[in-house]
Amino acid sequence: MTDTTTPDPAANSVEDDLEREAGAPDLVDRVLSRAESRTGARVFGAAQALQDRTTTGDGSADGDQWDREERAALRRVGGLSTELEDVTEVEYRQLRLENVVLVGVYSQGSQTDAENSLRELAALAETAGAVVLDGVLQRRPHPDPATYIGRGKAAELKDIVAAVGADTVIADTELAPSQRRALEDVVKVKVIDRTTVILDIFSQHAKSREGKAQVELAQLEYLLPRLRGWGESMSRQAGGQVGAGGAGMGSRGPGETKIELDRRRIRTKMAQLRRQIRDFAPAREAKRGERKRNTIPSVAIAGYTNAGKSSLLNRLTSAGVLVENALFATLDATVRRSETSDGRVYTLADTVGFVRNLPHQLVEAFRSTLEEVADADVILHVVDAHHPDPAGQIQTVRDVMGDVGARDIHEIVVFNKADLVDEDTKMVLRGLEPKAVFVSSRTGEGIDELRTVIEAALPLPDIELRALVPYERGDLISAIHEQGHLLERSHEEGGTLVHAHVSERLAAALEPYRVAGR
Template sequence: MSPTPASAGRRAGSLGDSAIRLRPELSPELPDDGDQFDLEERNALRRVAGLSTELADVTEVEYRQLRLERVVLVGVWTEGSAEDADNSLAELAALAETAGSEVLEGLMQRRDRPDPATYIGSGKAAELREVVLASGADTVICDGELSPAQLTALEKVVKVKVIDRTALILDIFAQHAHTREGRAQVSLAQMEYMLPRLRGWGESMSRQAGGAGGGAGGGVGTRGPGETKIETDRRRIRERMSKLRREIKGMKQARDTKRSQRKRNAVPSVAIAGYTNAGKSSLLNRLTGAGVLVENALFATLDPTTRRTEAADGREYTLSDTVGFVRHLPHQLVEAFRSTLEEVADADLLVHVVDGSHPDPIAQVNAVRAVLADVDAAKVPELIVVNKADAASPEALLQLRQALPGAVVVSAHTGQGLDELRATIEERLPRPALELHVRLPYDQGGLVSRVHAEGEVLSSRHTEDGTELHVRVHPGLAAVLQPYAGTAQHA
């Protein structure tokens, strides 16, 4: 039989015919039984092209001077299209690169659901072992969260370290957290993930030491079953987690105090959120000159940055850069970073940044909205901003405009659309509740400045007795202005 297009085009050293069928339509000899998995596809590992991590850009090479590990990626495709599966594995490759690893191979298996024992099944695990040996890899990264039993079983077969997507993201967060709060949040998330996955090897982890360890030493009444080494480790981790939770709670109070101070001053807040590497920090720098770190890497920003800026009418408002989201963001991280993500939930406006050049931006939008719902931020007014317009095709931008009505298309790199974005943000900011006509004496210049900063000046006129202002202000400032005011009315 002549080779099928799939087998004819396979790369050297593939896993055999079962590993190379990329699409059901490439197997014409198999019958079409309707909307179900192709039997051969279901049980096959296939190579995914285009995952080489050879870096040409000098800045990227400098960013990853240290190659931590040589890895093989493996995923299980259970639903969606083949393109969705490829995008997921490509994102895993980008995460692995950001962690400092070198990706050697990417393998995808078609299954109804992951194998409960080894994630990919015993036969495919043996084939994965052959790929690891052939490529010289020292780590396997799975595109999903594996149970402790799956990790142990797969490691026994492939005989190298196995980690899952959750552990990889936690590792990246640990590398990029710089503030005390960020490090505490990441440490707590890592320990929550690690606790059920502690494993023991031999007597070093299972030994018991009651009293003096069961020997002579302690005497009668001092010997007993004691704790195993792994039990001791678990107890110490729980104690450390309790301490971290107390520390994070204290940091949350400080953050709440700052936020309540802004509320008392009626300073509107705008939170910038979105998928990781969508260009949120670049946008913050463009809008405020914040000068925060910008890198072409996933999760470059973990520690939130808040900057004050000024609207065209003089009103002040804050812009906050937040941690990027990702599909299947580990729930440990969502819980650990909840106090930070409350910046988004308490915002007056959410600027949702979308990467217009990504192959599947709508999936990213849905992933971000899912995380926002987890932190009770789904009700915050949302402004979609499609970034990286300079790198996206006109057809892709047209499709996004149709799929996301009201979106503002910008490029933080070139400055395209930023004026429109500023105007839209200012238009969407909440307006002060009370409308006043006041005449402020010329010796009250400080109060005039405060009105411009905290309120909305509808008109102003200089007279012999002072400055006449028609303003909208919040109730606190209205009380200060009352001695100089006419009749106040609700706007």
Template sequence: MNTFVDSSPLGPAPHRGAEHAGSAAGARPHTTEGVAGFDRPEQGELELAERHALRRVEGLSTELTDVTEVENRSLRLERVVLMGVWTSGTQQDADNSLTELKQLAETAGAAVLEGVTQRRRKPDPATYIGRGKAEELREIVESTGADTVVCDGELAPGQLRQLEDIVKVKVIDRTALILDIFAQHARSREGKAQVELAQLSYLLPRLRGWGTTLSRQAGGRAGGGNGGVGLRGPGETKIETDRRRINAKMAKLRRQLSHMETSRDVKRDKRQVRRVPAVSIAGYTNAGKSSLLNRLTNAGVLVEDALFATLDPTVRQARTPDGRAFTLSDTVGFVRHLPHELVEAFRSTLEEVADADLVLHVVDASHPDPEQQLSSVREVFGEIGAGSVPEVVVLNKTDAADPLVIKQLRVKEPDAIEVSARTGAGVEELIDAVAGALPSPGSEVRVMLPYGRGDLLSRVHEEGRIVEEEHTCDGTRLHAFVPGLLAGKLDAYAAL
């Protein structure tokens, strides 16, 4: 028998187990917690009480307190029930995952009514949660008045269809939810094209039609059956037409993105030729990356306490304390189980991380599970080929974090830098760490540059590290360390 183990705080959840049967419909079920042996993989069967228990997760309801907020959201909010399958880890891990799904749903503009998790060895291949629990989910939907069910996982097309047939409301999975958030937040032409490509890639295998009822029947003789040789049977069905159009649209979007990528490649090549080091700010969504970029460079980019507020990369120039120029780029945030379609569509943008000389891996130290954030982001680094890029772990939001959690993180990441982008604490230490981690120009030069070669002097200031500079009547005397390519151009002005 399949069971839900977890449910959210609003309203009573229906229960179908005989041992918890109530006299009235909607009676609050008995709560079972901490069943011994539940986490032992060698145990052959799940405990009966655990398999039949529904336990509420506190803090999952969307609270609307401001009147104007209620008025605005009432026009657009969907009322959703969250549902997840818990196959490994602890109960706390399952609760954290469902809490993150709640934040995603609210970012998309939904009001969360219930949250339910089920303990299974693996998802049911037909309905994801099993038919019996799908019927319980339908009762929860009916009792709360929800119009959407959000699944904390990726549903196969068949699972999606069968689950909708049982619960009688729209069902979406985690991937569709994240894609919807990206579609709302994309601003640039390239960002919109990337999101549309990801949405179409996700939609293509999930198209639903009505077989030959919407087919284009071939014509024929009057009263002559199927129309003669070569014209018998149905023509192109509606779903086949949709697939053809989606494939054509996806091909067009890929061509557009390849053209847009050229501009970014040209700019990146210019920076590489001039040997300006590149630093990428990457990390989990809502970890404070944009706030940190603003603190370091006064970039003025959007800062919002919401998931995926930044989709379009922002590049700004900064300097180390010794005068070396480098670029700082803010990238799209990552999340656990980041949809494969998004990784593929945003691959050109994520290459900013793979091509960087240094990655500032920003972690939200105030998050309930920052270690999981670290592992999820590093998993994406591996997918995009950025696993070998030098990394500085930045523990952000330390002003709101539990000191014990920070101490535990420092045990696993002893070289991490503690900062608060909001207050500015620790930023100077971070700048020093960036300066120490960036590649240093390797060629030492002592030159006398005439005043007519201000272009070379400007490049030395931009690309190199100046040890000594003196303005004389004959020109500018420099002692500096510069990249090898620039050193070759300065050889003609070597000072004796």
């Protein structure tokens, strides 16, 4: 693929280099990896942000996947129609997938990142329920402030859209409202951006009341600055002399335009949603506080979307959490109980995944859910070992963890899907993160080693003591096993002699039986 950059001779005449597949065979291999569909349309192959279908499957470690049937119960299917005979005045309707063309802009020297980002956008579009027909990349120092890709290249994009029969263009960035409108006016089809696609996926996958409220809040925050009026039909401020440009008698409105009314309603709804999300907090904080009182350590599973976090949780706990080869399959935090080899209890929390350029609105809306990460004692940072850009994934996740105040928490990097990579790739990844653990939640490889690493990282209770516990107080011995860390135990004539690390609460209960160290 050859890139050429030409100067901009005029503000409205930008001679940019718009890369497309026609006449560029290497783009097939390097950017869009297409396959010929049965109908002859050119579509994306398996987007690299998703696993190959041959490497996915349900395992016994995933537990019952009841949510899978519910999510797959109603799917949009392309190319379906119901033929009606001898029936008049009946409109034909066809339920089909949305056909999209992707467009991205990159600067000199960042072509690989741009290709990976476009592949990821393809996977996002597929997860949202679209068919990707084509994708183009343009090299230029900065996106055009008017139409994102420049007016001349927008006209070329219009020809591509018409040629492949697309009905939507998706830009690989967050477009300004003016950019979206200007590009839409040229290409004559709907134009959306990366943020819109992510919000759409979140809207489809939210299940809990809190998750739905968080998604709706993020959508309204995104929509508010993008409301668009449509001329006089939106106006409620007419009036004045007809000859002076007014509409005359009977047209004097209350002084507020329709678009302002809409903005006010949106702000009111956003305030209601924020209160609703705050109302969910006490129950979650009560559960978290009870775990802290009992000094139950918490481990949060964080990572890039589709890195295998839910599969790993199922492998460690048989939680039965939904596992799907899709981006953002998990939105609601799931907490499960687990035990160490010596009987200590700890919790594992599955959290929402991250993605590059994660919309700021979603980070803010899901801040309450991400508190599970910020309040954890240990973070399992799950990375897709099979992804073409694991270093980019790691940096993206760490940036978001820093935003929610989790930068200083003990982190265990876990390279998942180790069964899909060879030893050479593992050596490269070890150079990236020398202390990382390689696992496969599908085959069980490395799971025992990961359990050992987790156990070693769990914090010990604050108080170390020795106590001679009477045999009739077996409940205290059981509490030491579950909530503390037993170092030594022996059976004496007067009871069980224990040496352990325990919490303040349990230490108070053991105080009557405490003995001096030997």
